[in-house]
Amino acid sequence: MMSTLGKTRFPDIVNRCQPQLLADWVQNQLSAASFNNGLMRESELREQSRQFLHALGEAVEHGDLTDIEESHWDETREFLAAVSRSRALQGFTPNQTAMFVFSLKQPLFQLLRQELEKQPEALIDEILSITRLLDQLGLHTTEIYQKNREEIIYQQQQELMELSTPVVQLWQNILALPLIGTLDSARTQVVMETLLQKIVDTNAAIAIIDITGVPTVDTLVAQHLLKTVAAARLMGADCIISGIRPQIALTIVHLGVDLTDVITKATLADAFAIALQRTGASVAAAERA
Amino acid sequence: MMTVSRRETRALRSSDDVVRVRQAVRQWAMAQGFSLVDQTKMVTAASELARNTVDYGGGGNVLLEALNEGSRRGLKLTFSDQGPGIADIELALRDGYTSGSGLGLGLGGARRLTNEFAIDSTPGGGTRVTITRWQCGDRR
Amino acid sequence: MERIPILQMGPFLLVSIQVDMHDQLAMTLQDDLTEQIVKARAKGVVIDISSLEVVDSFIGRILGNMAAMARVLDAETVVVGMQPAVAITLVELGLSLPGIRTALNIEKGMALLRHKLDAGGHRC
Numbered sequence: 001m002m003s004t005l006g007k008t009r010f011p012d013i014v015n016r017c018q019p020q021l022l023a024d025w026v027q028n029q030l031s032a033a034s035f036n037n038g039l040m041r042e043s044e045l046r047e048q049s050r051q052f053l054h055a056l057g058e059a060v061e062h063g064d065l066t067d068i069e070e071s072h073w074d075e076t077r078e079f080l081a082a083v084s085r086s087r088a089l090q091g092f093t094p095n096q097t098a099m100f101v102f103s104l105k106q107p108l109f110q111l112l113r114q115e116l117e118k119q120p121e122a123l124i125d126e127i128l129s130i131t132r133l134l135d136q137l138g139l140h141t142t143e144i145y146q147k148n149r150e151e152i153i154y155q156q157q158q159e160l161m162e163l164s165t166p167v168v169q170l171w172q173n174i175l176a177l178p179l180i181g182t183l184d185s186a187r188t189q190v191v192m193e194t195l196l197q198k199i200v201d202t203n204a205a206i207a208i209i210d211i212t213g214v215p216t217v218d219t220l221v222a223q224h225l226l227k228t229v230a231a232a233r234l235m236g237a238d239c240i241i242s243g244i245r246p247q248i249a250l251t252i253v254h255l256g257v258d259l260t261d262v263i264t265k266a267t268l269a270d271a272f273a274i275a276l277q278r279t280g281a282s283v284a285a286a287e288r289a
Numbered sequence: 290m291m292t293v294s295r296r297e298t299r300a301l302r303s304s305d306d307v308v309r310v311r312q313a314v315r316q317w318a319m320a321q322g323f324s325l326v327d328q329t330k331m332v333t334a335a336s337e338l339a340r341n342t343v344d345y346g347g348g349g350n351v352l353l354e355a356l357n358e359g360s361r362r363g364l365k366l367t368f369s370d371q372g373p374g375i376a377d378i379e380l381a382l383r384d385g386y387t388s389g390s391g392l393g394l395g396l397g398g399a400r401r402l403t404n405e406f407a408i409d410s411t412p413g414g415g416t417r418v419t420i421t422r423w424q425c426g427d428r429r
Numbered sequence: 430m431e432r433i434p435i436l437q438m439g440p441f442l443l444v445s446i447q448v449d450m451h452d453q454l455a456m457t458l459q460d461d462l463t464e465q466i467v468k469a470r471a472k473g474v475v476i477d478i479s480s481l482e483v484v485d486s487f488i489g490r491i492l493g494n495m496a497a498m499a500r501v502l503d504a505e506t507v508v509v510g511m512q513p514a515v516a517i518t519l520v521e522l523g524l525s526l527p528g529i530r531t532a533l534n535i536e537k538g539m540a541l542l543r544h545k546l547d548a549g550g551h552r553c
Contacts, residue, residue, distance in 0.1 A: 189326075192517060193326055193513065193514075193517065196513035196516060196517065197513050199513070199533070200512075200513060200533070203533055203534070203537075204533075205533070205537075227517075227520045227521070230520045230525050231513070231516035231517050231519070231520045232516070233525075233531060234511050234515075234516040234519055234520070234525070234526060234531055235511045235512075235513065235516045235531060235533060236508075236509060236510075236511070236531040236532035236533040236534075236537065236538075237533060304451040304452040304453055305451050307451065307452070308449050308450075308451045311449060311483060312449065315482070315483075325514045326513075326514045326517055326518070328514070329482065329483060329512075329514040329515060329517070329518045330517075330518050330521065332482070332483050333483055333484070333485050333518045333522060336483060336485040336487075337485055337486060340452070340485075340487060384523055395486060397523070398486060398521075398522040398523055398524075401521055401522065401523065402518065402521055402522060
């Protein structure tokens with residue numbers, strides 16, 4: 001049945017010689033300099049290799065070797081995706097992960113050379129089509145690896161964003177937003193919306209934006225801050241920006257950002273004192289009994 | 290692959306139509322899962338452009354399209370009129386420029402409130418402005 | 430014809446915009462308010478826009494006009510209750526409504542006007 005599939009001997013070799021191919025391939029992977037022994041057990045590698053060869057053998061039975069996006073490659077692709085994910089977790093590099101597939105070429109070509117010793121032209125054709133196939137599959141592992149990384153980064157960003165915008169009520173009518181870390185436009189949008197909504201919810205007359213924990217301020221960040229102040233003012237609340245460090249004050253002046261319409265204070269404490277004064281409250285030292 | 294899941298054309302003849310388009314855009318933006326701020330930005334941009342179509346384009350229509358691309362969803366609006374057109378688009382996009390009674394923030398404002406903005410106009414040949422906004426404002 | 434009601438509260442006028450205004454309605458309100466300020470000899474105006482879900486540049490201009498006309502007629506204007514989403518959008522649009530005083534709600538707007546009136550002046 002296998003020989004009736006056409007010119008290619010690939011399905012035949014993969015399935016008939018699977019035990020030998022597996023042994024050679026695993027041996028190859030273990031001895032390769034790029035294989036990091038500490039990251040996974042030999043038994044696990046052997047099992048992954050066996051499963052991959054099995055899936056590959058099934059897929060090539062169905063014919064077409066040119067496009068791994070076709071449905072008969074689903075199982076193989078999914079298996080490789082799982083391998084890629086687990087290797088990413090184990091700490092393999094994307095190169096090492098792709099090598100899992102690429103390293104199959106050598107033992108496979110050796111087998112082919114024995115089988116097709118008398119037909120050099122057929123051998124070249126086989127090598128070409130197998131190379132094309134394995135390259136696609138290898139790149140597939142890299143793509144999955146990359147996607148996993150991106151997903152992890154995106155999730156962490158989202159989590160950070162939620163963690164990093166606490167709006168606290170300091171006093172009746174006074175809110176504070178201590179900002180920590182770098183501000184980008186996505187985060188500033190969240191900060192802005194959270195602060196403004198909180199102003200409505202608490203009826204706050206003054207909001208203090210404390211930037212002691214913001215390492216640098218560039219033009220964009222300064223503009224975002226100004227926009228927040230302007231939006232709060234449209235709603236009827238005042239903002240005070242506090243915690244401007246000397247070097248940030250320098251940058252702001254050098255950038256030519258106009259903060260003249262904004263109340264700025266050196267520390268959160270100064271800002272709080274001003275806010276209390278403006279809302280009609282006052283602070284006095286209590287006499288001890 | 291970007292697909293259009295819903296499409297509808299609405300006429301823009303009077304200032305009542307501008308109100309109706311605002312309400313329609315609000316509903317569509319809500320249905321596409323836009324946050325309140327994103328809805329408001331899109332409705333405001335639509336209001337500016339709808340008024341331009343009525344006041345300066347002599348009336349026309351707007352095509353609403355609900356977009357899906359992978360998991361992200363968006364809303365695309367195309368305002369068309371057969372009016373006198375705009376001779377200098379660069380100038381018209383500049384803040385403060387106005388040929389009528391507005392504040393001159395219509396076109397430039399609509400551009401700032403959306404993710405994608407395109408304008409096509411020839412003197413005497415009418416004007417077509419297309420705006421697109423994606424859910425969350427992010428472009429992933 | 431459809432009109433936005435203008436209520437008198439002591440020396441002040443209260444306008445509460447509850448509907449999505451079409452342009453003509455906004456123009457009518459502008460005229461009505463000017464007339465009402467003169468008629469009632471009002472010292473201040475509170476415009477409540479807490480129900481407005483959209484303020485575009487046209488409505489922004491009308492609000493600015495009303496405040497400017499009121500000032501000429503010796504009355505102070507406070508716009509109250511702007512929604513956060515509307516405020517963010519206006520800032521992005523490039524409209525900061527200079528010359529318009531704002532407050533979080535009607536109560537605070539009224540207090541602001543009263544404070545101005547008691548202080549004798551109405552400009553700051």
